[in-house]
Amino acid sequence: MKAAGWKKRIKEQCVxxxxxxxxxxxxxxxxxxxxxxxxxxxxxxxxxxxxxCIMKISDRxxxxxxxxxxxxMWGELNTQALAYWRDLGLTPAGLKRIDEQxxxxxxPSPLAEAxxxxxx
Numbered sequence: 001m002k003a004a005g006w007k008k009r010i011k012e013q014c015v016x017x018x019x020x021x022x023x024x025x026x027x028x029x030x031x032x033x034x035x036x037x038x039x040x041x042x043x044x045x046x047x048x049x050x051x052x053c054i055m056k057i058s059d060r061x062x063x064x065x066x067x068x069x070x071x072x073m074w075g076e077l078n079t080q081a082l083a084y085w086r087d088l089g090l091t092p093a094g095l096k097r098i099d100e101q102x103x104x105x106x107x108p109s110p111l112a113e114a115x116x117x118x119x120x
């Protein structure tokens with residue numbers, strides 16, 4: 001999916017869980033770009049045969065089994081995306097953290113308390 005499609009989907013998800021704020025648009029844009037790159041890396045992985053391990057030739061000419069770099073890139077991009085999803089409240093843990101912060105009662109400032117005592 002292209003970044004524009006991801007942006008729309010992410011924004012809709014934020015709205016549906018109640019965490020959307022226009023100030024988060026740059027974060028949403030960054031996440032959408034990461035997801036587009038992730039999708040591209042996965043498509044390349046599948047096109048290359050979808051093998052988790054590939055044969056690599058070392059500098060000395062030896063053939064060794066190694067991790068497929070396309071699969072590694074996909075995993076790294078997925079990890080990056082997960083961090084953004086958490087920040088936007090789009091994972092259970094991220095949403096719980098946001099909800100807890102919103103539900104905490106705000107402590108009145110010492111100045112407000114002092115002014116309140118003068119009224120009384």
